[in-house]
Amino acid sequence: MFTNFVADTLDAGNLSNLRLLIDKAIAWVKERFDLLCNNLTQELEAIPYDTLLSREGVTYNAPTLSAIRKRR
Secondary structure (H helix, E strand, O other), rough: OOOOOOOOOOOOOHHHHHHHHHHHHHHHHHHHHHHHHHHHHHHHHOOOOHHHHHOOOOOOOOOOOHOOOOOO
16 A cells, blocks of 8 residues: 655645645644753753763764665
8 A cells, every 4th residue: 555646846836835834844843852852851950960970971973974875
């Protein structure tokens, strides 16, 4: 079973609908992000400062071009 969608995106009405969809999606992501940040903040604020300082530091490795096709 599959679904197939075809649309004429060059039409002004369709572009307007696409923009509305994108705007709604961005608003949802921002709302969800804020909610998760607030939850995380509450969790971290409940932990004593000394305990937080004794934790291992956070590191971030940005993806490189060689990681583009790598399955995760």
